[in-house]
Amino acid sequence: MNKNYYAIIMAGGVGSRFWPVSTTEFPKQFHDMLGTGETLIQKTFTRLSQIIPKENILILTNEVYNDIVLEQLPMIQQEQIVLEPAMRNTAPCILYASLKIKKQNPDAIMVVAPSDHWIEDEVQFCSNLQYAFDFCERDENLMTLGILPTFANTGYGYIEYDKLDSRPIKKVKQFREKPDYATARKFIQSRNFLWNAGIFVWSVKTVLNAYEEFQPIMYDHFMKGYDAFNTTQEEVFIKENYPLAQNISVDYAILEKAQNVYVLPATFDWNDLGTWGSLYDKLPKDEQENAVVNASVYLENATNNIIRTEGKKLVVIDGLTDYIIVDKEDVLLIYPKNKEQDIKKIVSKITS
Numbered sequence: 238m239n240k241n242y243y244a245i246i247m248a249g250g251v252g253s254r255f256w257p258v259s260t261t262e263f264p265k266q267f268h269d270m271l272g273t274g275e276t277l278i279q280k281t282f283t284r285l286s287q288i289i290p291k292e293n294i295l296i297l298t299n300e301v302y303n304d305i306v307l308e309q310l311p312m313i314q315q316e317q318i319v320l321e322p323a324m325r326n327t328a329p330c331i332l333y334a335s336l337k338i339k340k341q342n343p344d345a346i347m348v349v350a351p352s353d354h355w356i357e358d359e360v361q362f363c364s365n366l367q368y369a370f371d372f373c374e375r376d377e378n379l380m381t382l383g384i385l386p387t388f389a390n391t392g393y394g395y396i397e398y399d400k401l402d403s404r405p406i407k408k409v410k411q412f413r414e415k416p417d418y419a420t421a422r423k424f425i426q427s428r429n430f431l432w433n434a435g436i437f438v439w440s441v442k443t444v445l446n447a448y449e450e451f452q453p454i455m456y457d458h459f460m461k462g463y464d465a466f467n468t469t470q471e472e473v474f475i476k477e478n479y480p481l482a483q484n485i486s487v488d489y490a491i492l493e494k495a496q497n498v499y500v501l502p503a504t505f506d507w508n509d510l511g512t513w514g515s516l517y518d519k520l521p522k523d524e525q526e527n528a529v530v531n532a533s534v535y536l537e538n539a540t541n542n543i544i545r546t547e548g549k550k551l552v553v554i555d556g557l558t559d560y561i562i563v564d565k566e567d568v569l570l571i572y573p574k575n576k577e578q579d580i581k582k583i584v585s586k587i588t589s
Contacts, residue, residue: 242289242370243345243441245334248278248298248306248352249321254512254577256584257568258545266353267305270516272530277510278352282310285350288363293345295319295338296352297330316467322476328490329482332448332459333475337466338441345441346370349487354434354509355519361505369438369501372406377443379492380406383431383500384507389421392511392578394433394488396500397424409498412488431502434509437487444491451494455483512577513561517543532564543574 252265259265266278275283278296285294296306296313300320307315319334331349338345348366356362369380383396394415398407412433416424424430448456458481462474483490492498508519520528525540532546537555544552546564554562561577563570572580 238288238290239346239370240290240293241342241344241346243293243338243342243347244285244289244295245319245331245338245347245349246278246281246285246294246296246352247327247330247349247435248296248302249324249330250351250353252353253581253584255516256580257563257565257570261588262301263305264302265510267302267309270510271355271519276309277355278306279309281350281352281354282313284356284359284362285348287359288366289348292317295334297321297334299324320472320475321479323480325479325482325484327487328452328485329455329459329479331444331487332452332455333479335441335444335448336459336463339445340463340467343441346374347439347441347444349435349437351435351509354507357506359505362503365501365503365505366438368405372499372501373439373443377446377497378439379443379447379495379498380438381409381492381498381500382434382436382438382503384434384503386425386430386432389418389425390432391416391418391421393509395421395424396431396433398429398431398500400427400429406499406501409492409500412493431500432507433488434503434507437492443497447491447495452483452490455490458482513543513563513572513580514574514577517574541574 248266250264251261252259255265258268267276269276291312295317297319298306300322303318303320306318321330338347365382372378373380395413397410397413399410402408462478465471465474508515510516517528522528527536527539528543530545531549532544533549533551534544535553539554539557541559542557542562544562546552550564559574561572561574
């Protein structure tokens with residue numbers, strides 16, 4: 238395995254659209270959402286370790302999840318967990334982790350990947366990732382893996398590339414925000430738009446140069462602690478200084494400003510597992526298109542539902558179509574699938 242290959246697994250999100258299974262105390266990346274026997278973060282680590290040395294995989298997460306990460310990934314060391322004392326979006330945490338990697342290996346090529354996505358064809362994923370690593374090793378490029386859209390999804394950001402670019406790796410024209418349905422349909426019809434999966438590849442040198450150019454205040458802020466990184470002094474510096482960093486995504490901070498950004502249309506199946514509906518799409522169904530996880534069910538006139546319980550509870554349903562039915566401890570959720578985006582709002586009202 239190439240010792241210059243590194244990964245940052247982003248594992249700090251709370252997954253509130255998967256409430257009540259996903260909670261702030263125990264978010265979705267630490268759950269076996271598909272009933273496979275492995276949690277999402279375990280699947281992600283296993284997938285990346287096919288091409289990247291295990292000791293070069295960093296887990297970027299909130300400090301409150303440190304013990305859960307160690308429990309679920311017993312093969313890693315404490316030094317591989319990069320802890321955020323505050324939530325500041327993706328730009329500060331990627332900069333922080335990149336500086337730590339540079340101090341270990343200035344020749345590093347790295348991938349930044351979410352911990353909670355579902356990728357089925359892992360052979361193709363590794364092939365795409367190797368292709369991206371080779372591309373970023375040759376030249377100073379910032380790269381992302383884009384997903385070929387299968388429908389006009391309004392829940393994803395999009396990547397527009399040059400229509401005339403016939404190369405396998407395309408020059409990015411611009412990043413586009415989550416669109417309304419009419420705009421998403423136009424994107425699909427244009428045939429030069431990809432879903433933004435949030436998977437990035439670059440050399441540590443290239444990405445740090447981009448931070449220095451486009452986010453000089455943030456770069457200088459973290460560079461003040463560079464000597465302390467990977468030492469016993471790091472925690473003190475980060476606790477004091479990390480919460481002062483700007484709250485901004487790496488897309489806004491770097492990728493939308495840089496000119497050397499490229500995208501590879503991915504050849505693997507991908508699902509961001511962002512909602513109960515996206516989970517439903519990946520689960521096996523019965524003859525009435527119901528997806529069942531952990532539950533025993535007796536169903537009549539019930540179609541297109543997702544049903545999940547704990548402890549093999551018997552669930553009896555008559556007359557429900559297109560619903561999310563989730564039973565967890567002291568919460569029962571019965572909610573229309575077509576309103577699943579509103580679950581996040583409900584959680585904020587309940588917990589505020």
